[in-house]
Amino acid sequence: TLFEGISIVIIVLIFFLGSWRSALVVALTIPFSLLFAFIIMRLTGIPANLLSLGAIDFGIIVDGAVVMAEHLIRRYKKATIEERKEGIVKITMLSAQEVGREIFFSVAIIILAYMPILLMTRVEGKLFSPMALTLSFAVVGSMLAALTLIPVLISFVYNKVVSNTDSEVKEHKNIVLDYLDKKYSKLLGGLLNNYKKTVYIGMAVVFVLIAFGARLGSEFLPELDEGSIFIRGNFPAGISIQENSTYSPKIRKVISKYPQISYIITQAGRNDDGTDPFPANRNEILIGLKDYKLWSDTITKKKKKKMVRTDLEHALPSVRFSSGQPIIDQVMEIVTGSAADLAVSIVGDDLQLMRSKADSIVSIVNKMKGSAAVNIEQEGPQEQLSIHIDREKTARFGINVSDVQDIIEAAIGGKAITTLYDGVKRYDIVVRYLPQHRANIDEIKSLLVTSTNGALIPIDQLADVSFIQGQTNIYHYNGKRMITVRTNIVGRDQVSFVKELEGKINKTVKVPKGYQIIYGGQYENLERAGKQLLLTIPLTIGLVFILLFSLYKNFKDTLITMACILFALGGGITALLLRGYYFNVSAGVGFVSIFGISVMAGVLLVSALNRANVGISDESSRETVEKVSKEQLRAILSILVLAVLGLIPAATSTGIGSDVQRPLATVIIGGLLSTLVFAPLIIPALYYWIHPTKKI
Template identity: 50%
Template structure:
């Protein structure tokens, strides 16, 4: 499926795929069949292992199907990602969805067949012996857990109140987490930018390149250097004369003899360059992210403040005020105004009245100035044999202008002679006013508006908090005249855009999950209990971010999104088991069903959660190139799964008792309304629902039980037929 979707096997598609999650459905299926084999009665063994295994598989088939659908559906917000975040996280979401769907097909079809094949001898033997290895550790854990559950359910209100008070408190703390678009990426090498004083010429800037390369090469970690100043060969990336870009390639970290991190190496290089080149500003960044950011947002900075208007002088004044504010803020680094400032220019204003008295045309004066100071072609030269057609010969222009000594200053230019119609030699100074003025060297436009950009990077602080503080200070300290606009872009623009998008998509996704759970249970209370796993898992995710000092970014958000489906699976297994127990024994109380469900589901919940958790631990500790994007995601999921494992095992039984109440009874199977349309031929009807005390309960007869069993078998056969398999 990856091949047909055009997704290649790479760090982006496989880097954070948790293969523990992939096997969760098979674990639930195998555990249920094993437990049923172990407790099979002689009457059940009479059915034969094929039929009995089929019955065991159908007991959890519906729950597994809905749980996997919800896990895949939880990735809907990731599927909606665009631009940079889509490139980074969509491959992982699609790959994991493909793997989970394949595992679902394997679980629903192949796993029951393999179980019946491997355990046929045990099932048919009169003295089969133990079906599984004796595990004293798990048996001890199970006994202790049962005692703990009894203790906790006797104090259900206190347990639930303490748990959700803690969740609420930490969610409030989590709302104060710093925010950023993406963590700082490590692409191996890095891009070094040097900003010389405005007005420096290209030949003068070129003189510094060998010195700069030598200062960089003295670090033994450097593998290669590629420098660029001015315009590149294809003309697509013109740089101003005062800007020098250098790509620095590094050796593999394993081959570094000196024990130093990349961050420490960059700090050392910055200090060396700033000491060796006074007045030069130094900036470091990553080449791939730079190209993406510049192509999409027009800037490579973490934050760009765009000042738009018509008056360049006023725009420059506003930009300078904002730059002064930025320079005093904590966390601001590598700040400056993107566009070059005004540079001295020679301005020649012709005196039309004086020129008219001499009878000289304005165009004649302009032609002389152009030829003397600039360059004017007077003829053309063809290169090649004379018998070759002109179109096939090289053409060169022949241009003339004054010698350098006669045009290198305003005084020499003022003495340029202009010949009048009468043959008089009149100096240019009599026909024009020649002054030296500061004028803009370049005018940058965005969306058709003149724009000046204040660029900066944020170091040691979250982008969201920095921008919020900057916006408040600009609003108070900078007066923005009418007709001018200040807006904030760069990486922060992506952060704001993704935040607005997720604010819509995540509630929609949770609503769809709610609808699927209601289709499964046809009971609002059961849905609420199953969904309560989501806030319980968020608790650990937030704590993990705080513990590792990470900000909330898109990668961490993807981790929280992934938790929705995985945590809901644990709730589905618990609630479904408790409801099945109450259905099978109508006299069983809610308390008893909750305890029995918690104890009987201990093994599958431990296995599914621990497999998913352990599968992500390597990603949390990864330190190679490209691992920066995956670490926050894996950290959130490990913390969330750990808290979900603990809180679901301890809080869920008490919550089930409080929500379901102690006076409800379970109605017989098949009593609820059936699904309509095409879905009725694919999904089975719910096996249970709830009635209130004022309704009369009618116990199911043997005839009705057989009929319901037959209907269920037919519907499950439809599911397998829909998937392309045949059941006898």
């Protein structure tokens, strides 16, 4: 993806600059910026991986250099004979000073727009903070290159041509750009003649696009493809670990028939490190997948996962299967307590009451569109062996309660009596009754305890030995008991699903005072991330406003430039709708990013208009606005097209780990395309409206 991005940027640079030498000079910004970023990453301990490098846009990195190079080349072509005689160094210095401030502030705005992303915490912070830092480091490097390296190298490229005063500096002929210039000049003239209508209609279209955002669903993150499938099988409660493990070969046989699968690992019971409190009826299946390039075009991972689950459900109808992916499932279980998309927890004291409420919620969820793999995470009550020691009876026989407990421990559980040393190794020697003497309740009742006078007393004369109904595991939340209903959500967004479910639960499931219903799982992350974005996005807009005001020193030009944020917002929303994506944290980070990037187009245009000193009369003001806007068209086209094309590989990538980057890249591309359309048309008309009689 990185190589594709660099290649696309170089080709587009040649197209816009008209010279392969100039294009290569600007392209030198990429290795310079990456080297600068890698040095800072090394110093700050940020690793180079998919999270830090996955969404780097080389088009954004070279934007400052493109603006500098394009302005210098245009200035060389306009230089008079007297200026050329004074030397290219002076022309270069004066020209670089004209746009240096704009480049500095534009890049500063881009960096500042990424800073609020660093406020994100938990999963979303881990995913996007490395990208924000890495891109900020690279953009700082590109700014240094644009302000120092590019003017020097461009002057070397054009030194011979500019110094030769006997001939003019030839202008590169580009049929496509020349055609766009003519059409734009003609269109802009008509728009400026009706500048108020232009602004009204243009902004109305933008607000309509923004209004489409109400149709966007919401989710925490898109499903991240880890290149594997993780299936959890819950056998009927009470099954032993030995019997559970006998089904593992059958499970592997059912799955292994598919050629797309490279390996299958099954694990019965809880994991080896004991971090997951799962009972003996749990069986986890990790399925490794071959490279997708080897797959048929007619099959996808989603289809394959569904086929595997269907086959397992047919082969083992009494087992409840749920599917996911190993890494994200483990992370979600640690962070929220459940790997499901949605976990509805009933918290209280009475387990029987809570179980009945959970059963009611399960029936509601099963009837809802989009629900999948619905079940209660905690197993229901099952028979347990209870040995209740009667203290009066033990005292009558002169036996201590601890003596009875020791016999039970040694006979049933096993007890270490000594240690065997083998060099540096140590082994506990454990004594335990043979299986046939502890296999049923009658054998346990006949266990003998020695009294003080040496008599052997059966345990059933000292304790009540029986089977009772009891919980296999009890989950707690803030000191209270908890039962959780889990479900995955397929084919619809999480927010609408939860709102519908919440309404149905409120109508049909009544919980007593002291009990509460909590919505968690991935939805818990979505709620937290949504609150963070509600802080991050306004903070980004506020920081951009402050920096623009420090550039212009007036509210008018600041607000004109910030109109680009609205253009980008409408385009980003439209792009998500067209690709069928939900709004998620990745898309939210994309919106934060384009708020800084899109403003660069407005800064170029408004700053150029300010430098042109729009005249007193309406006629001269209009002509100046039209002339300057036409001159800046190529610069705006180049920076926005470069930024868009540089992100296309990330937006279309299907490799492992690309799922999180695609919504982000889609939002940026859509936002920049809409800025590319609206900024050259609306900004000049808006500027002409607000500055009709600006004095020289």
